[in-house]
Amino acid sequence: MSDNQHQWDPWSLPTAFLWIVFFFAGLDPERLFYVLREVGRVDVLHAMVNSSHFITVAFAAYLGVYAYQRCLEYGLSRIDAKARALQFGLLGLVAFLSFSLFQLLHLTDIPVPNLRVLVVVVAFAKVSAWFYLLIIVLRYSVLGQTEVFANMISLFPSTHRPGGTGEDLGKASSVAWIDTQSGTVTKGPAATSGIPEQTRSRANDGS
Numbered sequence: 001m002s003d004n005q006h007q008w009d010p011w012s013l014p015t016a017f018l019w020i021v022f023f024f025a026g027l028d029p030e031r032l033f034y035v036l037r038e039v040g041r042v043d044v045l046h047a048m049v050n051s052s053h054f055i056t057v058a059f060a061a062y063l064g065v066y067a068y069q070r071c072l073e074y075g076l077s078r079i080d081a082k083a084r085a086l087q088f089g090l091l092g093l094v095a096f097l098s099f100s101l102f103q104l105l106h107l108t109d110i111p112v113p114n115l116r117v118l119v120v121v122v123a124f125a126k127v128s129a130w131f132y133l134l135i136i137v138l139r140y141s142v143l144g145q146t147e148v149f150a151n152m153i154s155l156f157p158s159t160h161r162p163g164g165t166g167e168d169l170g171k172a173s174s175v176a177w178i179d180t181q182s183g184t185v186t187k188g189p190a191a192t193s194g195i196p197e198q199t200r201s202r203a204n205d206g207s
Helices: 012-027 028-038 053-074 078-095 101-108 113-141 166-172
Strands: 176-180 184-188 198-200
Touching: 012 028, 012 053, 012 113, 028 053, 053 176, 078 113, 101 113
Parallel strands: none
Antiparallel strands: 176 184, 184 198
16 A cells, blocks of 8 residues: 555645535536526527436546546555445445435325335435545545545455455465466365365476
């Protein structure tokens, strides 16, 4: 891992303010979509995009790319960085879901109980993901915690071993591997039976 520290500078607070504006804009993409269309005086028939889902996908993709770059800067491998970026982007899709929280004010107007429960669950998931992502971004921007993206809770098992190299991970999942210098065949953890702990063999052996 990289020991580089993110130095706090005068631009940290303005950056944090822009992130807050970004997150509040994505909290209700549908409302933002109609506001932007009214401000730009875009006709529905001539608009290139007629869905607020475009904002959801665009915001989530931006967060994913941002998390990927921060993980690389901290020293993670590209595979681990991509895994965390993918998770960050998926959480962004939930946080910026085109779902208005104002629907909770009219919850009693929904006649089907199961639909009311569904609305509450979606709203809870959206708000939870929104706060989680905002806290991570602010910890990086304001507090200078450069490790926050790399140390985020990962849902991908392959990212739970940050200290292992690609060679170590390959050995851990192999039936056996060969040391090209000594010609030693060593059984890996994935081997079930039939391979001794260490078997001497030579490169020119025909057996």
